[in-house]
Amino acid sequence: MVNAALTDRMSAHQIERDRDCTENMAITVAIVEDKMGVRQSWARLINAAPGFRCVATCASGEDALLTLPQTQPQVILMDIQLPGISGIECAARLKPLLPATQILIVTIYEDSDRIFEALKAGASGYLLKTTPPKDLLAAISEVHRGGAPMTGEVARKVIAAFQRPPATVTEDVQLTEREAQVLALLAQGYANKEIADKLAVSYDTVRAHLKHTYEKLHVRSRTEAVTKYHQRSSGGFGAP
Numbered sequence: 757m758v759n760a761a762l763t764d765r766m767s768a769h770q771i772e773r774d775r776d777c778t779e780n781m782a783i784t785v786a787i788v789e790d791k792m793g794v795r796q797s798w799a800r801l802i803n804a805a806p807g808f809r810c811v812a813t814c815a816s817g818e819d820a821l822l823t824l825p826q827t828q829p830q831v832i833l834m835d836i837q838l839p840g841i842s843g844i845e846c847a848a849r850l851k852p853l854l855p856a857t858q859i860l861i862v863t864i865y866e867d868s869d870r871i872f873e874a875l876k877a878g879a880s881g882y883l884l885k886t887t888p889p890k891d892l893l894a895a896i897s898e899v900h901r902g903g904a905p906m907t908g909e910v911a912r913k914v915i916a917a918f919q920r921p922p923a924t925v926t927e928d929v930q931l932t933e934r935e936a937q938v939l940a941l942l943a944q945g946y947a948n949k950e951i952a953d954k955l956a957v958s959y960d961t962v963r964a965h966l967k968h969t970y971e972k973l974h975v976r977s978r979t980e981a982v983t984k985y986h987q988r989s990s991g992g993f994g995a996p
């Protein structure tokens with residue numbers, strides 16, 4: 757009886773040690789997503805999967821900036837459209853604080869501007885929210901190992917941007933004064949949100965100016981627009 761009880765206690769201790777070891781080896785993940793249902797769904801998925809552990813959930817970028825430097829997750833799932841600062845701006849601010857943490861964008865947006873803004877801000881991967889759960893877990897593992905997981909549609913846009921021939925300069929292009937200002941700031945490396953702050957306009961206003969500028973320059977991305985900007989020997993596009 758004594759030996760049996762001792763064996764049971766030893767087995768219990770061994771199970772506890774194994775559990776602690778498994779938790780210590782698990783990839784720690786934080787979630788930054790404003791929709792409660794999505795946050796909870798991702799957290800359940802992560803905690804139910806062997807080798808993963810959700811250590812923090814945040815409903816805004818501001819909350820993430822306060823919480824995650826303390827939690828220090830290995831991977832962050834980051835939405836783009838958040839209340840307050842955007843997920844892209846949040847990623848740009850978090851990366852210097854957590855250089856070893858991998859940021860994986862998970863969003864509904866698949867336009868080229870947001871993709872390249874996110875990658876420039878420090879994201880290591882970019883997925884759409886339509887990604888199946890098993891693929892989301894696989895992407896977390898991949899980005900943790902140093903990979904750059906991307907949804908197929910997103911990867912094709914990135915490849916197309918590099919394969920596209922250099923934009924040619926159209927000398928008779930005339931931009932409005934505000935469009936020229938936005939393009940100049942874009943060429944200096946500012947993100948859309950930063951341009952909006954500098955010009956004291958809304959984020960949507962900046963996007964509208966860029967849309968009109970792209971149409972006038974016959975380009976489809978910020979990369980092409982900046983290329984045309986730099987090709988101008990005069991140093992910029994003037995208003996009519």
